[in-house]
Amino acid sequence: MIGAAMGNEAARDGARIGGPILRADGLTKDYQMGEVTVRALKDASFEINEGEFVVILGPSGSGKSTLLNILGGMDSPTAGRFFMGGDDISAYDDRRLTEYRRYSVGFVFQFYNLMPNLTARENVELATEISLDPMDIGDIMGRVGLGEREDHFPSQLSGGEQQRVSIARAIAKNPKALLCDEPTGALDFKTGVSILQLLKDVNRDLRMTVIVITHNSDIAGMGDRVIRIRSGEIIENSVNTEPVEPKDIRW
């Protein structure tokens, strides 16, 4: 089950997991709330390997979304650095951060955040049109199980289907890492499991690094790596040698 090993792990799980792709080094984030400074993230350091399925676990307000936002180039750290494939992303200016978001990472949001006036397929196209090496949209739509419903608008889709579109939109750009913010948070159990399965399939079949943040500790069981966070601090970074399949998860 979940081991206690910390730090950089060598390639495990045969060819699926490669060397380090993402490294955080003392990441700190302060927010100014009026006259009070709130430290949302404190000196967070860790490494994530290519092809890993990582679960960042923490309760509400623990700083996990802040961490994901920084990793996704949507926010900048107050201190510390983080690297993607050797590049110091924390040193990027606004223009390069935009490029980073465009080419290197894909986002999946809790509330799907689809464009209401674009169809499912068009929502995916919105992302592929600005990427350098996009995947085939038909293939992606089939992979997420929406081949038949790709011309539907978000309002005509169920929550699970909307989240599938959101995943399709994120992976269609062919990013290095997929960042998922509470992807099952708005879904019922059954649909949630199907979404986790989809993410696992993407991780396995496309060898794409997937980082899922969640407050649901049951999901931690499926991660290759689990990073626990509380009050802005990383309290545990462990490698799971025997991750479970999503279908075996219960909450």
Add this chain to the structure above:
Amino acid sequence: MRTIDKRLFRMMRGTLGQFVAVATVLAIGLIMYMALSISSVNLEENMQRFYANSNFADLSSEVERVSRRVVSELEGVDGVVLAEGRVSVTVPLLGTGDEADDAGRRARVRALTVSQDSEINRLLVNKGTALTKGSREALVIKQFAEARGLDVGDSLRLQIEGRAVDFSVAGIVSSPEFVYLVDPEQGVLPDNANYGVIYVDEWLGQRLFGFSGAYNDILMKLERGISPSKLDAVVERLESRLDPFGSHGVVKRKNQTSDAIMRTEIDQLKRMSSALPMIFLLIAALILAMMLGRMVKKDRQQIGIMKALGYSSREVVSHYAKYALLVGLTGGAAGALLGLALAGSLSSYYMVYFNLPDLGSVTRYEYVPLAILAACAFCLAAGLFGSRGAARIMPAESMTAEAPKPGKRILLQRLGPLWRRLSFSSKMAMKNIFRNKKRTAFVLVGVLVSYAMMVFCLSMPAVMEDMMGQGLKEFQAMDYNVAFKRPISDKAALDIPHYVDDVDGIECKIEYPFKLSSGQREMNLSVIGLDGGTMFYRFRTKEGRAVPLPEEGALISDQVARKLGVGVGDRVLLHSYLSEKDDLWVRVEGVVYQAMGVNAYMNREVLAKSFFSPGAATGVLMNSPDPRATEKLMRLPAVASVTSLASVVSLFQEYTALMNVFVLVMLALSGTLGFAIVYNAAIISLGERETEFASMRILGFSRVEIFKLSLKENNVVAIAGAALGIPLANLFMMYASDVFSTEQYSMQLRAGPAIYLQGLAATAFFITLAQIATYEKIKSLDFMAALKNRA
């Protein structure tokens, strides 16, 4: 098509009402710009072409009598290349046929001689043929012919030197000097049925009018490109050369009545073509900027997603700016094309209105890209300004709900008793008004501009009434203004009542052209000599203070004071065109308000002694209820013209009716403006407050109650907008008074309480329409979906 552009088009479809409203405002602006600009250019070019083709005189001078030799010798003056003489006589028209007693009796005709080799002011023969030497034929100016239904072959009977002389109409003509034809005795408005110009053969005319071998009117052409200083020198030399022949001064083309009025008209058209559309373009830009600002705010989360997907701030801002550009393109193209179509008709209308021969109006396609470009530039700037907020949206922050604005007590809450008296919904409306300052400002500005324009438009017919009232009823109060052919003694003049029934009052007058100067500034005008304590003129200052006619010195109209730069106490030089009469220095004793015409007023006896003979009169002013007074007076050999106040008033009323059409169009346009703004603001507000309204629905508010809340907010702001619109309306009126006032008349646009109230009613009408349209939108809104959609 790129997916992001598909989103744009769907966004456009979702906001179609607003899109159309703002594009319409823009299109109206461009239609005005195109139609007015192109018409003014066409009009001006056509006029210049007509001037060039007909070799329009550069200078002219009326004299008492001058020989052919003297006229030829004028060509020896440096700068003058051609000089021609002609005879000009104004005579009564006795009828257009054999019937001697029809209504045509009061019409007057200015008869001019023309020779076959006349080079200056060549006539354009529209119909018929030129004159045959020595024949009793006449060429009739087009306006007069049309107004009286005269055609080639008809006969005209004129009263010349007491005899009836018949002419046969040989042709219908146009002349550059009578493009705008006004009776110099009557004032500023054309009265084509009662004042006309005809041309007769020189040889015949000279004999008929008693000018054998002589002329009393000289036309001159100057060398090309003459400098203004040389022009002045030439005029001075000519004046001294012609002085012994009783010259009334040398008139430059720019002071020639028709040309001066035409240039003023074209100038007004040009000024209007830039000022009016600008208001509409600015308003359209304001609506757009506001719309996009609100759109960006509403789409905050979607913008965050786009940025999270990798779209740059520039791409997102341009995405929204493209919306504005589409409005620009749609409104611009519609406005430009409709404007181009209208420009053709308007140009033709103006040509007909001004009796300019249509020498080929050009369809000015080059204005189309110009107008579209201007519309796009305006919209793009507004779009970029409005959507600039999109650049500031951070993807991470946009995913969370925006923190509610800190709730502060509004100013009104501090007024405890007043606040407590308000109903709950009124309190909500007031809080919304004060907390959403931008939205409030938007509606406020919209209503303000709309209301100001309404009041401005409504004040226009009133100004005509005012001009008529001031100029024709208050200032002058005579029923008839009679001019004699030559000065006679007042004793003889006062004999006139014997020929008319029931004369209620009569006074002698002297009305004669003079040159008034002060330093370098000078102007030609009629000086009117009246008896002390005259009952026919009521002189008042602009402020309404009565001014008596001085024993010595002169009263001048405010237009004259401005032109000469003089005021009370200054001295001006009165130069007479009567030969061998010395100039006279007179002191300005008062500056009086005169809506129409420019004159100076003096004691008749002073004028008579200085320039004529003691007791002389050039006409009389009189009151009489006799309906046939004009006819009876015109029969008298000494009488040259009779102007009846009633006929001038009816002429004015015709023009007021014409202006009312223009005012109605302008009211509709201003209303559209108000409608577009209030509708847009209400829809924007609805979009922003979907969640708020949805919560209210859950609390049990009905759609109608929610609509009433929106209504209440808009009404409060609209009333405030109207109140603030009053000073803006006054500003518009001041500006327009300046634009429309000419040397001939002073237009003072003013609005009384009735007009302010009418403006309010009209504004309220259009705002109510916008509110009704908003209600339709509220009915179709799915408030519950709005609640579900929130993260």
